[in-house]
Amino acid sequence: MGNSGRGLQIQEGASLTANGLHIIGNREAGVFVVDENTLFEAHELVVSDTKEAACAANNTCPFLGGFGDGVVVLGGATVKLSDFLIKENERVGLFMASAEDTEFTAVNGIPTFEGKEGSVVDNEYGVNMKGVDLHSEGISIDAFACFDNVSTVDGCMCAVNLEIPNPTKEIENILGKEED
Numbered sequence: 001m002g003n004s005g006r007g008l009q010i011q012e013g014a015s016l017t018a019n020g021l022h023i024i025g026n027r028e029a030g031v032f033v034v035d036e037n038t039l040f041e042a043h044e045l046v047v048s049d050t051k052e053a054a055c056a057a058n059n060t061c062p063f064l065g066g067f068g069d070g071v072v073v074l075g076g077a078t079v080k081l082s083d084f085l086i087k088e089n090e091r092v093g094l095f096m097a098s099a100e101d102t103e104f105t106a107v108n109g110i111p112t113f114e115g116k117e118g119s120v121v122d123n124e125y126g127v128n129m130k131g132v133d134l135h136s137e138g139i140s141i142d143a144f145a146c147f148d149n150v151s152t153v154d155g156c157m158c159a160v161n162l163e164i165p166n167p168t169k170e171i172e173n174i175l176g177k178e179e180d
Helices: 054-058 167-179
Strands: 008-010 015-019 022-024 029-034 039-048 069-074 078-087 092-097 112-121 125-130 139-147
Touching: 008 015, 008 039, 022 029, 029 039, 029 078, 039 069, 069 078, 078 092, 092 112, 112 125, 125 139
Parallel strands: 008 029, 015 039, 022 039, 029 069, 039 078, 069 092, 078 112, 092 125, 112 139
Antiparallel strands: none
16 A cells, blocks of 8 residues: 555546446545536445545645545535445545535535445544535435444534645645745
């Protein structure tokens, strides 16, 4: 396992459809989907064992704090999963955040998520949503199991919205430390 590296990143309006995809043992994010009009559809998806980037241990990550998340959906991106398993990721199994009222100023819109016949298990946090919730338009779950996640109220949802550092502030902090 290396020091960094997302398993799969889809952005800037790209679309990807996959069947039988296994994304295992990556750093920062297993699947990272961002930007309006970006679409990721997967059937029989497994995302597991995502670790933080090595830079997270000493707080020197130049971008987004090092994560350790299975699936990250930001801004107006759309993710549609069926028959999926998101497990044993170091931080969050499924993280979704809108751009509105958050530090994600580089992305626009509210994420859309459709999950059918899937499980989010054995992560530090099961599902974390920021600027969006399970009752938001565009969020649809059916036969969705979420359990045995460590730091959650009900085994699934976080009691708090996890903060992800603003990348601009992190870069400024790193540059400022070099001057000391």
